[in-house]
Amino acid sequence: MSNLKTIGQKSRLASYEMARCFTNKKNSALKFMAENLKKAERFILENNNKDIEMARRKGMSGAILDRLKLDKKRIKAMSDGLLSIAALPDPVGEIETMIKRPNGLYIGKKRVPLGVIGIIYEARPNVTVDASALCLKSGNAVILRGGSEAINSNRALVKILKEGLKESDIPSEVIQLITDTKREKVKEMIKMREYIDVLIPRGGASLIKMVAENSLVPVIETGVGNCHIYVDDEVDLEMAEKIVINAKTSRPAVCNAAETLLVAEKVASLFLPKLLSEFEKMGVEIRGCSKVKKIFPVCKDAIEEDWYTEYLDYIISVKVVKDIDMAIEHINKYGTKHSETIVTSSYQKAQKFLEEVDAAAVYVNASTRFTDGFEFGLGAEIGISTQKLHARGPMGLKELTTYKYIIYGNGQIR
Amino acid sequence: MSNLKTIGQKSRLASYEMARCFTNKKNSALKFMAENLKKAERFILENNNKDIEMARRKGMSGAILDRLKLDKKRIKAMSDGLLSIAALPDPVGEIETMIKRPNGLYIGKKRVPLGVIGIIYEARPNVTVDASALCLKSGNAVILRGGSEAINSNRALVKILKEGLKESDIPSEVIQLITDTKREKVKEMIKMREYIDVLIPRGGASLIKMVAENSLVPVIETGVGNCHIYVDDEVDLEMAEKIVINAKTSRPAVCNAAETLLVAEKVASLFLPKLLSEFEKMGVEIRGCSKVKKIFPVCKDAIEEDWYTEYLDYIISVKVVKDIDMAIEHINKYGTKHSETIVTSSYQKAQKFLEEVDAAAVYVNASTRFTDGFEFGLGAEIGISTQKLHARGPMGLKELTTYKYIIYGNGQIR
Numbered sequence: 001m002s003n004l005k006t007i008g009q010k011s012r013l014a015s016y017e018m019a020r021c022f023t024n025k026k027n028s029a030l031k032f033m034a035e036n037l038k039k040a041e042r043f044i045l046e047n048n049n050k051d052i053e054m055a056r057r058k059g060m061s062g063a064i065l066d067r068l069k070l071d072k073k074r075i076k077a078m079s080d081g082l083l084s085i086a087a088l089p090d091p092v093g094e095i096e097t098m099i100k101r102p103n104g105l106y107i108g109k110k111r112v113p114l115g116v117i118g119i120i121y122e123a124r125p126n127v128t129v130d131a132s133a134l135c136l137k138s139g140n141a142v143i144l145r146g147g148s149e150a151i152n153s154n155r156a157l158v159k160i161l162k163e164g165l166k167e168s169d170i171p172s173e174v175i176q177l178i179t180d181t182k183r184e185k186v187k188e189m190i191k192m193r194e195y196i197d198v199l200i201p202r203g204g205a206s207l208i209k210m211v212a213e214n215s216l217v218p219v220i221e222t223g224v225g226n227c228h229i230y231v232d233d234e235v236d237l238e239m240a241e242k243i244v245i246n247a248k249t250s251r252p253a254v255c256n257a258a259e260t261l262l263v264a265e266k267v268a269s270l271f272l273p274k275l276l277s278e279f280e281k282m283g284v285e286i287r288g289c290s291k292v293k294k295i296f297p298v299c300k301d302a303i304e305e306d307w308y309t310e311y312l313d314y315i316i317s318v319k320v321v322k323d324i325d326m327a328i329e330h331i332n333k334y335g336t337k338h339s340e341t342i343v344t345s346s347y348q349k350a351q352k353f354l355e356e357v358d359a360a361a362v363y364v365n366a367s368t369r370f371t372d373g374f375e376f377g378l379g380a381e382i383g384i385s386t387q388k389l390h391a392r393g394p395m396g397l398k399e400l401t402t403y404k405y406i407i408y409g410n411g412q413i414r
Numbered sequence: 415m416s417n418l419k420t421i422g423q424k425s426r427l428a429s430y431e432m433a434r435c436f437t438n439k440k441n442s443a444l445k446f447m448a449e450n451l452k453k454a455e456r457f458i459l460e461n462n463n464k465d466i467e468m469a470r471r472k473g474m475s476g477a478i479l480d481r482l483k484l485d486k487k488r489i490k491a492m493s494d495g496l497l498s499i500a501a502l503p504d505p506v507g508e509i510e511t512m513i514k515r516p517n518g519l520y521i522g523k524k525r526v527p528l529g530v531i532g533i534i535y536e537a538r539p540n541v542t543v544d545a546s547a548l549c550l551k552s553g554n555a556v557i558l559r560g561g562s563e564a565i566n567s568n569r570a571l572v573k574i575l576k577e578g579l580k581e582s583d584i585p586s587e588v589i590q591l592i593t594d595t596k597r598e599k600v601k602e603m604i605k606m607r608e609y610i611d612v613l614i615p616r617g618g619a620s621l622i623k624m625v626a627e628n629s630l631v632p633v634i635e636t637g638v639g640n641c642h643i644y645v646d647d648e649v650d651l652e653m654a655e656k657i658v659i660n661a662k663t664s665r666p667a668v669c670n671a672a673e674t675l676l677v678a679e680k681v682a683s684l685f686l687p688k689l690l691s692e693f694e695k696m697g698v699e700i701r702g703c704s705k706v707k708k709i710f711p712v713c714k715d716a717i718e719e720d721w722y723t724e725y726l727d728y729i730i731s732v733k734v735v736k737d738i739d740m741a742i743e744h745i746n747k748y749g750t751k752h753s754e755t756i757v758t759s760s761y762q763k764a765q766k767f768l769e770e771v772d773a774a775a776v777y778v779n780a781s782t783r784f785t786d787g788f789e790f791g792l793g794a795e796i797g798i799s800t801q802k803l804h805a806r807g808p809m810g811l812k813e814l815t816t817y818k819y820i821i822y823g824n825g826q827i828r
Binding site (some may be wrong): 011019020065066099101105108112115122133198212213216218219220236237242243246247250268289350354355356358359360361362363364365366367369370371375386387388389390393400402403404406407408409410411412413414 | 828
């Protein structure tokens with residue numbers, strides 16, 4: 001039997017024990033982990049250094065090194081994260097509704113953990129801690145498969161997390177790390193339907209696509225955000241400018257940053273010159289449609305591919321549209337169903353946009369940057385779902401659970 | 415461009431129109447359809463006859479012929495089904511919660527249709543009508559792919575359904591049938607991620623497995639039910655007998671019928687002889703473990719494979735277990751997470767079973783046969799989900815929807 005299959009079987013068994021674990025015990029484990037992380041700072045940094053050294057020797061880019069690197073501050077942030085998850089309410093066990101049927105059966109809908117969750121991620125070691133904590137609190141067992149470049153950091157972190165489990169008398173198999181970093185192991189993992197209930201890939205678009213297209217285990221797709229802002233012709237232009245600049249530049253590398261600006265024809269020549277000059281000054285590259293080029297000739301030409309692209313960078317594509325209908329059509333065609341904003345003073349158009357745009361989060365007069373578990377009041381987040389099944393938008397603890405029907409009878413037959 | 419891609423694009427566009435369709439209009443279409451079905455009885459039966467003739471010529475089994483066959487009564491049942499779906503509340507548009515965040519953003523969770531639903535099914539023409547009606551009422555566009563053996567019936571039924579759409583001014587592309595019955599078309603359909611949001615295969619285990627293992631579109635798996643009844647030692651044996659007989663024999667071919675009986679060691683020799691003799695009289699084949707054989711020597715030997723098998727027939731596997739722990743272990747190992755029952759008088763064991771058995775529906779003192787959309791009060795049913803993502807157990811209109819976040823701001827930036 002392969003090593004992975006053994007891991008799967010152990011996780012499945014541990015998941016049954018987790019499903020009935022009391023909240024107190026889970027919280028106690030999270031608090032032990034938080035403490036242990038800080039105590040083991042030196043051990044973690046030593047192991048993280050090995051990864052950093054190896055990445056440097058392999059000539060990896062500065063961006064990857066930054067994602068990989070841990071320091072005192074980041075360790076403290078992970079530790080604080082554990083405490084804040086301990087402080088959140090536990091969704092497991094809630095009977096959401098219970099009805100009495102005409103035949104006397106009481107039928108209740110009870111919130112339960114998903115079971116075993118597989119997390120496939122890349123260079124960020126903090127995912128090891130965050131994802132484990134969220135799965136633990138929501139009563140799930142977790143199988144972690146982090147990137148090979150972070151293997152020493154991940155081993156160290158999982159060792160510390162497991163100590164926290166032990167101190168709270170929770171089986172250590174609740175958190176398992178696949179330490180074999182060969183690529184084939186991911187391929188094997190995503191076929192393990194008997195042992196893994198849900199896979200959540202966290203990372204770049206290519207990782208997510210690979211998992212979604214090859215997995216036999218149900219997948220929750222997260223994170224790809226080709227987000228739009230539509231500036232209507234009935235509009236407070238000052239507010240529109242603030243929102244567009246914030247959505248594009250406050251943190252361009254994240255999925256809720258805006259990528260395309262759509263502007264109503266009537267206000268384009270009034271709105272764009274000042275805004276686009278501002279962008280130029282900030283070092284944002286502008287790729288415009290032909291109408292934008294007429295208004296602001298120094299920008300680049302947008303090609304068809306631009307409308308599909310999540311730049312995650314200081315680049316924005318800009319298009320002049322006839323009206324809100326054309327804006328909605330564009331968004332529903334090119335968008336990734338993540339976050340979309342209209343800026344308008346019109347009641348009718350605000351309502352129309354909310355109704356007709358097909359996305360996880362649809363905004364009126366606010367930056368797309370708010371799509372986030374913390375900003376939405378979920379307290380934490382394992383990712384932002386861009387699919388429609390199960391959960392949409394930011395996923396917190398509740399989204400890591402499902403339900404089962406429980407039925408109290410007294411001899412009913414059919 | 416392939417014919418299927420055109421169908422997909424049309425469905426996607428139609429789905430946007432459906433998403434904002436008022437309930438009145440949807441109900442009006444359902445009522446027109448109900449009326450038209452009855453009016454077109456002759457047309458439907460003529461076309462159904464062609465399918466029956468062809469199936470006979472191909473030498474298909476009586477069971478398939480029975481599934482395929484329509485008659486006055488079945489047409490009336492389909493028509494009545496449409497009216498009862500029209501009478502159900504529309505889940506679309508409900509804002510389930512709306513919170514005000516500290517920064518003044520109002521964030522609401524609004525129920526919306528899934529979009530485009532693909533239904534892949536086999537010989538039953540009534541699925542064409544039922545599935546279309548459920549998708550329509552829940553605001554979705556539907557792409558139907560029925561079995562080749564029912565193609566004439568399906569064409570006729572879809573023609574009539576489309577007339578109902580037209581009479582209510584709903585785009586006819588909301589319901590589309592793939593009339594090309596070549597097998598490759600299914601393979602093409604299940605890769606259409608851009609056009610189909612969810613696939614629901616309805617039919618035998620092999621169809622569902624094929625779709626689940628090859629689809630790039632998210633799938634809701636339905637129907638496979640290897641259901642158990644555990645008879646505890648603290649028990650009203652008369653009630654236990656009634657429940658076991660009902661769960662096994664009232665309709666053995668359906669997914670919520672029981673397949674395996676687990677009996678606590680302490681009551682096995684008291685309980686089994688009478689029950690198993692009863693089963694023998696009813697023509698139920700018994701496959702027992704070694705301990706059952708000692709108590710009731712005329713039964714067959716159960717082999718390991720039996721514990722995994724959904725017989726869908728007058729066959730039952732029977733096992734003596736030490737206690738409730740062993741029963742739960744058996745169920746969680748061999749079950750398909752469908753419906754499981756304990757018969758007991760013990761409060762503690764009832765609660766333990768409800769807590770620890772991992773299935774869509776877990777019962778105390780009632781037949782597994784109640785797992786059904788109508789029995790659970792959903793009013794209708796598109797299938798019974800045996801997976802954990804999105805929906806579990808009977809799926810009604812609400813389970814054919816998802817949600818989106820709608821956010822009302824007044825200039826918020828982050």
